[in-house]
Amino acid sequence: MSVRVADVVDAIHDAFPAEWAESWDRVGLLAGDSAAEVSKVLVSLDPTPAALERARQAGARALVTHHPAFLEPPATLTPRGAGVAFAALEAGIALIAAHTNLDRAPRAAAALPHLLGLDPGRPLEDAHLPMSMITVFVPGEAEHAVTEAMALAGAGRIGEYRGCSFAASGTGAFTPADDASPHSGAPGEASSARELRLEMVAPPACAGAVVRAARDAHPYEEPLITVTPVTIARGNARMGRISALREPTSLATFVDHVSDVFRITPRVWGDPGARLASVATATGSAGSLVPAALEAAVDVLVAGEVRYHDAQTAAAAGLCVVEIGHDVSEWPLVPVLASALSGAPDLSAVTVLVDPPAAGWWTP
Numbered sequence: 001m002s003v004r005v006a007d008v009v010d011a012i013h014d015a016f017p018a019e020w021a022e023s024w025d026r027v028g029l030l031a032g033d034s035a036a037e038v039s040k041v042l043v044s045l046d047p048t049p050a051a052l053e054r055a056r057q058a059g060a061r062a063l064v065t066h067h068p069a070f071l072e073p074p075a076t077l078t079p080r081g082a083g084v085a086f087a088a089l090e091a092g093i094a095l096i097a098a099h100t101n102l103d104r105a106p107r108a109a110a111a112l113p114h115l116l117g118l119d120p121g122r123p124l125e126d127a128h129l130p131m132s133m134i135t136v137f138v139p140g141e142a143e144h145a146v147t148e149a150m151a152l153a154g155a156g157r158i159g160e161y162r163g164c165s166f167a168a169s170g171t172g173a174f175t176p177a178d179d180a181s182p183h184s185g186a187p188g189e190a191s192s193a194r195e196l197r198l199e200m201v202a203p204p205a206c207a208g209a210v211v212r213a214a215r216d217a218h219p220y221e222e223p224l225i226t227v228t229p230v231t232i233a234r235g236n237a238r239m240g241r242i243s244a245l246r247e248p249t250s251l252a253t254f255v256d257h258v259s260d261v262f263r264i265t266p267r268v269w270g271d272p273g274a275r276l277a278s279v280a281t282a283t284g285s286a287g288s289l290v291p292a293a294l295e296a297a298v299d300v301l302v303a304g305e306v307r308y309h310d311a312q313t314a315a316a317a318g319l320c321v322v323e324i325g326h327d328v329s330e331w332p333l334v335p336v337l338a339s340a341l342s343g344a345p346d347l348s349a350v351t352v353l354v355d356p357p358a359a360g361w362w363t364p
Contacts, residue, residue, distance in 0.1 A: 003350050005094045006034040008041060008062055011347055012098050015340035016108075017157060019129065019203040020101035020237050026068040027101050031085040032094025038062050043338040044355035045331055047084050047095055051355065056091050058353055063088065064341065066333050068097035098337055103283055104237045106160065107339075111332035112281040112302065113243045115261055124240025124280050126292050132207040133228040136198045136214045137172055139183070143196055149217035154206030159235035167196040183219050201232060240282035240289055242298055248277045251300065251320050258302060262324050265363050269311045270320030276300050283329045290314045304329035331357035 009029050021027045040060040044051045047069040055063045074082035077089075088095045102108050110120040134155055138146050147165050150156065156164045172195040176182040185191025202210045207227050214225055245254075252272035259266060276299040282289050286303030287310035293301045294317050301319060304326035311321050334354060342352040 001349070002037045003039070003347055004034065005029065005032055005036045005038055005062055005096070007346055008038060008064065008094075008341065008350070009034065009096055011341055011344035012064070012096065012337075013101075014344070016098045016101040016105050016337075017203070018101055019131070019205075020104045022100045024071065025100045026071055027097050027099050030069050030095045030097055031088050032062070032092075032096075034094075036061060036092070036094065038094070038350060040351045040353060041341060042353045042355065043334055043341065045327060045334055045357075046360075047088075047097070049084055049087065052084055052087055052091065052093060054355070055093050060353060061092065062094040062096055064096045064098070064337065066097070066099060066102055066330055066337060068099055069095045098340075100239075102333055102337055103239050104234075105336065106236045108283070108333045108336045109239060109241050109281075111336060112283060112329065113241050113279075115332060116243075116258065116279070116281070116302070117261075118243035118245070118279060118281075120241040121243050122241070123234075123236060123238035124242055124282060124289055124292050124296065124298075125234070125238040126295070127234050127238060128231045129234050130204060131201045131230050131232050132204045132210075133230045134200050134202055134207065134210050134214065135226045135228070136218070137195050137224045138198050138218060138220075139193060140169075140196055142217070142219050143167060143198060146198060146214055146217045147200070149213040150200050150202075150210050153202075153209040153213035155200040155202035155210045158201065158232070159237045164200065166199045169194065169196055171195065181221050183221065201230065204229070240280055240286070240292070242296055243279050243281065245277055245279060248275055250274065251276055254279075254300065255322060258322055258324065262328050264324055264328055264359070266325075267323040268321070269306075269315040269323075270300070274299070274320055276320070283333060284326055287311075290319065293319055302329075325359065325361065327360055328357075 038061040041062045042055040042060040043064045046067045047065045069085045113120040158164045173192045175190045176187045178187045251274040278298040280293045280298040280301045282303040284304045287307045302322045338354045
């Protein structure tokens with residue numbers, strides 16, 4: 001069977017759900033034809049012209065990257081206005097991104113601690129996730145069919161768990177109209193039936209599809225289905241990780257270790273003699289996670305970069321900061337992204353090519 005661009009996108013969203021991404025982010029298919037056939041995919045960090053050319057030369061019909069080609073849609077679809085997106089469309093290469101949804105994936109968040117020889121602990125980020133609660137009142141014999149239909153439409157995914165639902169029994173009362181065709185009871189007569197209150201959460205974007213699926217699988221002529229906006233606590237799919245050092249050490253010694261691991265000269269905030277016992281790690285820009293690191297009372301934050309004033313705030317509060325470079329911190333996510341494609345059963349016919357790490361900057 002041929003594999004389409006849409007199948008590649010589905011595999012990425014299955015591993016890194018789009019609802020894990022920030023509301024401002026652009027993830028999934030950003031340019032290209034979802035119905036186009038694809039036999040090779042190139043996975044890289046950035047959708048640069050050089051990466052696009054490598055994809056073209058390799059015969060890859062999709063370029064999958066961590067960073068999106070744009071956050072704001074191009075105002076004009078011209079070479080100057082749309083940049084790499086225009087070039088990709090011209091070359092027939094789809095651009096697909098997994099950005100902050102990949103950042104929150106447990107496997108991705110654990111990449112930096114593992115490289116530093118640390119055991120990834122609890123997530124650093126403390127955040128909530130907007131969702132929709134779909135509630136359906138259903139007779140017991142139809143519970144499985146309705147639950148399965150809702151799950152296939154996108155409901156019941158909580159972090160790394162799937163098919164999550166809750167059901168409680170009760171009695172439903174109703175009086176069918178004279179021209180109704182009730183599942184139980186008779187037209188014009190007050191009736192009651194044992195029912196289950198079935199609840200599943202779903203991303204707001206999927207709520208309509210979940211409602212339609214529940215209605216189609218429901219045996220009632222007029223099923224009661226409600227949709228309620230809710231906010232749930234994020235689980236393990238959160239940015240960053242907090243780890244304990246196996247032995248306390250100085251900031252200077254720890255920075256030497258970081259330099260050896262990543263082969264770079266990091267930018268450091270804090271007293272070289274400061275004693276460290278705990279480490280927070282985060283990929284990319286981590287200024288928004290400084291308050292969480294301070295709240296958790298960790299000793300040092302290792303991240304791609306932190307804005308100047310955020311780093312000042314952290315250092316003044318006793319939190320050391322080690323900046324290793326945005327790209328250096330995120331290249332370890334590329335193999336995680338590639339593994340989601342190479343391990344997807346539906347993509348067994350696709351060759352997944354992976355760009356090796358390459359820093360785009362240097363220091364003398």
